[in-house]
Amino acid sequence: MRLLKIAGLLILLAFAIAFPLLFPNPAITTVAVFTLMFAAAATAWNIFSGYTGYIALGHAVFFGTGAYTLAIMCQDWHIPAGYAPFYLLPLVGLVAAIIAIPLGIIALRTRRHTFIVITIAFFFIFQLMAYNLRGLTNGSAGIELPIPTWSGDFYNDPFYYVTLAVLLLALVVSWWVRNSKYGLGLLAIRDDEDRALGLGVKTGPSKLTAFVISAFFVGILGGVYAYFIEVGIYPAVVFDPLYDIAIALMSFMGGIGTLSGPIIGALILEPTQQYFTLAYGENGWYLVVYGAMFLVIILLLPRGIVPTISERWARWQASRRNTPEEVVVAVASGSAVAASQETQPMVERNEGAKEVNL
Amino acid sequence: MNIIVEAIITGILTGGVYALMSSGLTLIFGVMEIINIAIGALVILGGYLSYVLQQYLHLDLFVGLLITMPAMFLLGLAIEWAFIRPLKRDRVMFSILVTFAIALIIEGVLSQIFGTNYVQLHAWYVTASVDIGGFYLAYIYIFGFLLSVVLLTGLYLLLYHTKLGQSVRASMQNRTAAALIGIDVERVSLITFGIGVALTAAGGMAFGATNSFNPDSAYDLISRLLVIIILGGMGSLRGALIASLFMLVVEDVTAVVWSPVWSSTVFFILLVVVLLVRPQGIFGQLEGRKQ
Numbered sequence: 001m002r003l004l005k006i007a008g009l010l011i012l013l014a015f016a017i018a019f020p021l022l023f024p025n026p027a028i029t030t031v032a033v034f035t036l037m038f039a040a041a042a043t044a045w046n047i048f049s050g051y052t053g054y055i056a057l058g059h060a061v062f063f064g065t066g067a068y069t070l071a072i073m074c075q076d077w078h079i080p081a082g083y084a085p086f087y088l089l090p091l092v093g094l095v096a097a098i099i100a101i102p103l104g105i106i107a108l109r110t111r112r113h114t115f116i117v118i119t120i121a122f123f124f125i126f127q128l129m130a131y132n133l134r135g136l137t138n139g140s141a142g143i144e145l146p147i148p149t150w151s152g153d154f155y156n157d158p159f160y161y162v163t164l165a166v167l168l169l170a171l172v173v174s175w176w177v178r179n180s181k182y183g184l185g186l187l188a189i190r191d192d193e194d195r196a197l198g199l200g201v202k203t204g205p206s207k208l209t210a211f212v213i214s215a216f217f218v219g220i221l222g223g224v225y226a227y228f229i230e231v232g233i234y235p236a237v238v239f240d241p242l243y244d245i246a247i248a249l250m251s252f253m254g255g256i257g258t259l260s261g262p263i264i265g266a267l268i269l270e271p272t273q274q275y276f277t278l279a280y281g282e283n284g285w286y287l288v289v290y291g292a293m294f295l296v297i298i299l300l301l302p303r304g305i306v307p308t309i310s311e312r313w314a315r316w317q318a319s320r321r322n323t324p325e326e327v328v329v330a331v332a333s334g335s336a337v338a339a340s341q342e343t344q345p346m347v348e349r350n351e352g353a354k355e356v357n358l
Numbered sequence: 359m360n361i362i363v364e365a366i367i368t369g370i371l372t373g374g375v376y377a378l379m380s381s382g383l384t385l386i387f388g389v390m391e392i393i394n395i396a397i398g399a400l401v402i403l404g405g406y407l408s409y410v411l412q413q414y415l416h417l418d419l420f421v422g423l424l425i426t427m428p429a430m431f432l433l434g435l436a437i438e439w440a441f442i443r444p445l446k447r448d449r450v451m452f453s454i455l456v457t458f459a460i461a462l463i464i465e466g467v468l469s470q471i472f473g474t475n476y477v478q479l480h481a482w483y484v485t486a487s488v489d490i491g492g493f494y495l496a497y498i499y500i501f502g503f504l505l506s507v508v509l510l511t512g513l514y515l516l517l518y519h520t521k522l523g524q525s526v527r528a529s530m531q532n533r534t535a536a537a538l539i540g541i542d543v544e545r546v547s548l549i550t551f552g553i554g555v556a557l558t559a560a561g562g563m564a565f566g567a568t569n570s571f572n573p574d575s576a577y578d579l580i581s582r583l584l585v586i587i588i589l590g591g592m593g594s595l596r597g598a599l600i601a602s603l604f605m606l607v608v609e610d611v612t613a614v615v616w617s618p619v620w621s622s623t624v625f626f627i628l629l630v631v632v633l634l635v636r637p638q639g640i641f642g643q644l645e646g647r648k649q
Contacts, residue, residue: 055451106630110637113393113450113592117584118633124581125626132619241577245458252455284470284573291462298456299444 016164020157029156033163033228035270037221040167042250042262044217047174048210049248050257051183053190054108057244058119061103061126062096062215064238066222068130069095071143071233081146085227086162089220096219097212104211108204111193123244130235142234145227159228166224170217171259177210178259186210190257245294246273253297255304264305269293364493365614369607371499372568374506377602379561379579380586381510381595382554388530388593389550392442392453398580399461399468400555404430404562405571406468409479419481419563420505426559434555438548461576468573476570484567502564509560510599513553517595526550530593578622585629589639597641 015022020029041059049056069092070085079085107118130137137143148155177183185206188196197203226233247262250269255261272293276286301308383397404426411422437460445452478484483497517523525546528536537543565571565579586605590597605625613621632640 055454057454106634110633113387113454114588114633114637114639116451116454117393117588118630120581121585121626121629125623125630128623128626132623245455245462248455284466284468287462287466287469289466291459291466294459294462295441295456298452298459299441302445302447302452 017161020160024153026153026156029160031271031274033156033159034274035266036160036163036167037225038247038250038270039263039266040163040170041218041221042247042254042266043167043170043174044214044221045247046214046251046256046258046262047170047177047217048207048214050251050262051177051186051190052207052210053257054111054207055116055248056107056119056211056214057116057248058121058123059214059218059247060239060241060243061119061123062100062218063222063225063243064126064130064235065096065099066092066219067226067233067238068137068143068222069219070223070226071145072136074145075143079146081149083158085146085223086158089162089166089223092223093216093220096222097216100212100215101208104208104215108207108211120244123239123241127235127239130239137235140235142232142237144232145230147230148227159224163221163224166217166220167263171263173213173217174259177213182206182209187257249294249297252304253301255306255308258304258306261304261306360492361614362611365610366607367490368495368499369610370603371495371503372610373603373606374503375561375564375568376582376586376606377599378506378509378557378564380583380590380598380602381513382557382561383583384587384590384593384595384598385513385526386551386554387587388595389526389533390442390449390453390547391533392445392449392457393584394457394551394554395454395580395584396437396457396460396464397554397558397583398576398578399464399573400430400433400558401562401565401579402571402573402576403464403468404559405479405566406472406477406562407559408563408566409477412479412481419479419567420501423505423560423563426563427556430559431552431556434552435548437555438551442551443544443547461580465573465576472573474572474574476572477566478570479563479567481567496568498564498567502568505560505564509557513557513595516553522546522549582625585626589629589632591639591641594639594641597639601640 019032023029023032041063045056045059048054070088073079073088073091074085079088103122107115107122110118131140133139148158150158177186185196185201185203188199188201189203189207193203222238226238229237246269250265251262252265253261253269254263254265273286273290276289280286379397379401383394386392386394407426407429408419408422411417411425412419415422417425441456441460442453445456481498483501485496487494487496488500515523517526525536525541526549528539528541529543529546529550533543536546569575582605586601587598589605590599590601605628608628609621609625612624616624
């Protein structure tokens with residue numbers, strides 16, 4: 001089973017690497033680059049929000065900061081077009097991470113809905129600053145970045161591989177966090193913060209570290225995006241409230257707090273969104289469809305795809321192994337788990353499936 | 359000095375309108391423990407409804423409220439019944455996501471119908487102004503403020519002098535206990551949500567007459583309203599009123615003594631500063647572990 005899993009992952013990885021060769025059509029690779037960007041952003045968002053249960057709706061702050069950092073660096077240091085801007089990306093991520101430290105210290109003093117609202121407020125502060133700090137950001141006129149020197153069918157490929165690398169790195173970090181003692185502390189915070197503190201989890205530094213890690217990756221993605229779109233960056237484009245909600249939605253759809261959930265959510269939602277934009281243009285209906293999709297996901301699959309499927313799978317396995325009576329018990333305990341979840345916020349969503357197995 | 363007094367007066371008058379909109383938001387939070395992000399879009403929808411009634415039926419803005427407020431009340435009931443009631447777990451978080459989706463749908467429909475050009479409501483009291491000790495103020499600021507006073511007084515009477523109001527306040531204090539003593543909490547939630555949304559119709563009219571707006575204005579509005587109710591303390595009506603007046607006065611004064619460009623930023627920075635001192639807001643209670 002384990003071997004099968006590793007083989008499956010390797011095949012997926014090989015497919016992801018070979019994708020631009022299999023589908024060289026630029027229209028397709030463009031969608032692929034955007035999809036990977038969102039998959040990586042949702043994965044990074046999940047490292048903080050998914051594991052700690054603190055829902056941040058202001059990650060566009062780091063996205064926009066990353067985009068502006070790269071643009072300003074290219075402008076002030078006269079970085080030539082070509083691969084040079086890519087080498088600056090770690091630095092860009094670092095700037096976003098450093099900005100995340102004071103924001104995190106302030107926002108993480110609060111909890112639940114107040115935290116959500118503070119992150120939204122931070123988003124608007126940064127958007128307003130991008131408009132108003134003209135000396136730094138050039139206001140609503142935006143900043144031009146150097147235009148990549150390569151072109152034609154090959155144009156998307158370097159961006160594709162850079163984004164894929166960021167995604168893999170974010171995924172490795174996410175996996176490590178999920179399986180480390182540190183990550184266990186984060187999950188404890190999600191389940192019951194006060195008790196976690198009482199049991200010796202350093203809740204403050206833990207939350208802040210996760211916040212900064214996710215900001216680092218989202219900042220890098222902002223840099224990649226700024227270089228990728230060719231037309232220069234503007235406050236409303238890189239500080240976009242829809243970005244905040246999009247990565248949260250993708251994570252929710254796939255399954256918040258799981259490793260693969262955010263990626264699956266991004267793989268489904270981003271191509272759909274790109275398709276609608278291409279087919280109908282960025283008009284009102286596109287927002288209507290996006291909102292409606294959002295409602296359907298939350299009302300029908302509130303726990304996300306991955307936890308729902310893994311629980312069904314576990315029940316099915318149990319029903320194959322056990323005698324009929326035990327099945328009844330297993331299913332009953334499953335529903336008891338589901339019922340107990342109603343009283344505790346966010347507890348053991350994906351662990352519920354394992355309990356059915358016992 | 360004169361301009362500062364002027365800014366304070368305009369701040370108080372517009373603050374009254376914001377108090378109207380934010381009281382709906384905080385009332386809904388108090389009773390239902392949900393945050394209705396769609397309120398910004400609903401205010402804009404209310405503004406457009408008034409716009410349509412005025413353009414095509416030539417109704418006076420204030421008379422039009424007799425139609426738009428009941429209509430928005432019904433819309434509120436429908437939203438609560440269809441999308442909020444099914445949420446069982448983790449209501450605060452899911453309600454934010456669901457109402458954000460509703461806001462997107464409203465924004466999409468509005469921009470499809472009306473486009474993204476800015477519109478403003480017109481009436482004689484929007485253009486005519488009155489002389490107050492040396493400066494001129496459009497009548498609509500005063501009328502809008504009076505409208506807010508009337509509606510908020512009505513809300514106060516409803517909450518403190520009717521049976522329904524008692525149920526609402528009981529549900530605000532303790533939802534479970536209210537249900538245990540026989541209050542139909544679901545029905546109270548439904549009506550509260552409807553009232554909150556109906557108030558946005560009036561708020562939207564006053565907002566649309568004093569500002570030009572387009573479907574995109576919802577983001578700006580919701581962020582301000584959220585700041586106001588967080589600052590006042592979530593679920594506290596008194597806090598929402600005081601925070602509205604305070605914030606709008608601060609914003610208008612900043613605009614004249616420093617720069618209009620930075621007035622909104624000051625608005626948000628004030629929130630951060632206050633929360634550093636009092637994370638629960640001015641009139642809120644500490645949120646910690648649920649007992």
